[in-house]
Amino acid sequence: MKWLIDLFTSSLGRKLLMALTGLFLISFLVIHCTINAMIFYNDGGTTFSHWGHFMGTNPVIRTLEVGLVAGFLIHIFQGLLLWKRNHQARPVKYSVSKDPKSTWYSRSMGLLGTLLLLFLIMHTSHFWIPNRTHQFTQGEELPLYNMMFEVFSNPWVVFFYVVGCVSLFWHLLHGFASAFQTLGLNHLKYNGIISFIGTAFSIIVPFLFALMPIAVYLKWIN
Amino acid sequence: MKITLKVWRQKNRTTKGEFKTYQHEHVSPDMSFLEMMDVLNTELIKKGEEPIHFDHDCREGICGMCSMYINGHPHGPLQTTTCQLHMRTFKDGETITVEPWRAQAFPVIKDLVVDRSAFDRIQQAGGYVSVNTGGVPDANEIPISKNIADEAFDSAACIGCGACVAACKNSSAMLFVSAKVSQFALLPQGHAERKERAEKMVAQMDAEGFGNCSNTKACEAECPKAISVSNIARLNREYFSAMVSSYKVTVGGGE
């Protein structure tokens, strides 16, 4: 098994973990976003709650959720570790860094990731943590749909959610294509489509997410 | 032309360095950057000041020896080597800041001279085809498609200057390493040792203290030989497939 440890402690192996967990988290975003978007049916939360209930109780999904938490933790832990090592790789910094030839967000994944982490802490403590705690202790779910109205009535919360979504947009804009590059999936024939899907994804998903608190706050949904 | 130069001066590896400012009054737009430095050095010697040390040799953009970080860019604002950069690129009266390559793995030896022997050690770890002199097949017994040969050449064009490391915010050496691994991964001659090569070179790269690639592509944008990041993707493929399938795993680099 030494080879496996060697693999995942090598610089490339750590990047591999980042890419794999990143793509896994992206797939989670798709589901999360799809279900949450059910609120736009504006049917008093019937569809939303139906699917929310399914996600919260289905044994397969619940098992996968463990993987999801692990995925988050690995992604965060490796990200911080890489950030630290990359920092150490240049002990003396340059004094001039003018118009660099790379995008700012590709250079700021650590920063964007940290913002997302803060957001995540806030977000999970709004919904997921209380809900699961309640499930464990009381055996039944909380009314998430109603909680949403309560949480998003505070303009500051809405503001921070929007900031979180903007961070997510930049994080994905680099992360999506970057994951493919790390996995070695770089080919002239497919690079165009990867980058197109990546950009589209990074715009659509965070946009939909951001729309939710705004829509609730502005009472487009009731 | 007249310019103001801010140059990093550092006596040796252990002493602390600092920027010194020089007014350079005798600059012609036709000078190469290094010639401009030569003229400045002559003036310094005449004044009894030690000349600024910098690496250079071919002055043709091919040996990879020259290495100055000029105004925030390795080899200056154009995508070329320092020796091929000419003063007509700069404006009269401009202030130009010159720093050495900065990376843990490239310690400063003196002024603008850094130690890039880490690159050699990475090559020694596996950047070769194990054939002895003599006893090889006729050159035309190994047909190689022109496209593959051209692509291998594109990777092989790397001059080992280290600008990719200097440009990378993480001081990652991935572009350099991937270029070499790619050359041999593309050519049939390299196939026999393909797996060990990727494993050993990456292990050595890690042991040298370079940072990790985060795909910002600054390396590609600054590389004087336009080595493509598609090489890095190839290195990733080579490495992962080697690690999960090689017979005997011998990783762990060393000095």
Next chain:
Amino acid sequence: MKFESKTPEGPLAEKWTKHKFNLKLVNPANKRKYEVIVVGTGLAGASAAASLAELGYNVKAFCFQDSPRRAHSIAAQGGINAAKNYQNDGDSVYRLFYDTIKGGDYRSREANVYRLAEVSVNIIDQCVAQGVPFAREYGGLLANRSFGGAQVSRTFYARGQTGQQLLLGAYSALNRQIANGKVKMYTRTEMLDVVVTDGKARGIITRDLVTGKIEAHSAHAVLLCTGGYGNVFYLSTNAKGSNVTAAWRAHKKGALFANPCFTQIHPTCIPVSGDHQSKLTLMSESLRNDGRVWVPKTAHKGLKAKEAASIPESDRDYFLERKYPSFGNLVPRDVASRNGKMMCDEGRGVGATGLAVFLDFADAIKRVGRDVISAKYGNLFDMYKQITGDDPYEMPMMIFPAVHYTMGGLWVDYNLMTSVPGLYALGEANYSDHGANRLGASALMQGLADGYFVIPYTIGDYLAHLGWNDKVGTDHPAFKEAIDGVNAKISKLLSIKGKKTVDELHRELGLTLWEHCGMSRNEEGLKAAKKKIQELRADFWQNVNVLGGSNELNMELEKAGRVADFMELGELMVDDALNRKESCGCHFREESQTPEGEALRIDSDYAFSSAWEYKGENQPEELHKEELHFENVKLTQRSYK
């Protein structure tokens, strides 16, 4: 002094095979008991060090750059010759031999040149096996081009970066042996002396360029693969660090120096732009395949490239096409260079300095289109534009000859051994194969032939006769004495603290040589040059200013040591040129011309290689002659009309 060429007897084509058989072998188990020092890791040195280590010898290799990969060989552009006859156009080992010996104007040893042609085919096989990405045809086989006026296509190439790819191949072989522990590599280390005891080379003295530490290294044999000395002219196409120091110090320890005045001037280089010029950039010879060389028929002072179009066809003199109708723009380098200079001497040169001629691609672009030209020469055009600011697609290039290669070097016998037993010279550092003029694409061939396929055989013979016990340790007084000598020289250089920089003095030396010992030479000029160089040398030792200390990285000190040696070499070059009162190859003595102004060889008096012996500080050197015997080729006057 006794010296023999050790050329084997027998028919030309069998000499090398027979010789290899007659050479004594070292038992495989005993090879590891021998140590060999290789100074220089360019094509010659890297290939030799790797091959010897593969055989089992313990090798120590040295270079002054920070990595073996940066040796000057990296800059070779055009290609490497080999008698593969892959193109079915009539090439053969014999033809390559013949072309090389004729190209060298019959001033090289037949047996050596034949061997070179013979092993040329193995070089390509070796390099391909190492993964050198040579150019290929669509069918997957190797491509060739005709180069430097050759009538057959025998040049293998890797875009415009052949030297780089070949060196990276040799470097990879060297790296493999470093990893195996068979080669110990010393980078940023300069050799400053050879140690000789009982008439045999026993080791070297080096300076660690980073710490300044002077060290002794002993071995059973020493190989000098330290490249050429074109930088004696200050401006040349060589890398800035290229120097004669290793060869020169060996010369002072008894190694004969052969044909020092044979320097090749390359016709297509970017002209000098001002006093700040630090080196000259070669524009590949291949450009002459499509470019046409011309000057205006009447002098136009300061004609710029932009204005070239204003000169009508009828007022242009395509002088190479006019004078040499059958070879046209593809005449050999020496002929092209000399004619270019003649035009400038007549006042018809172009550009701000009047020291340039046009190389025009307008016709070629019209004929085959811009895309084809760009595919062939794109990188060269870009480089030209980068350096000069002019775009060669829009206007002609301006070119002028520049010092490029030194055919002269340490005298070696057929085994590549200098006149000091156990001391070998390989690659451009020796004088062996190119006579008075080197053909394009044959220096790479020679460097690799020496390193991969000659020295591994010939060194065994010396070592087997020597025995591994016959080695002198670094505690021997001869090492101490050599170290003291090196230290004394360094202290002297640092103590002068005069008024002139090393570069200033070097530039003066270069100008003097260029003026009088460059493209054309005459008795009067050479004598003046000799005097001037002696004065310069005296001035150097009184007036040079080298700052900094000896125990640190001190590039001025490195330069000063090299220039001190150039000063001495320069005088010997002039002596050699004075002595050779014929014109041959690159050496054009104005006193010896045909009625049409072409070079006139005098075979009756000068069919020899001059081999100079050092006789002590400020003593005239003694000339020895190695008579050249031509049994297989008929000596003809070269004609490219």
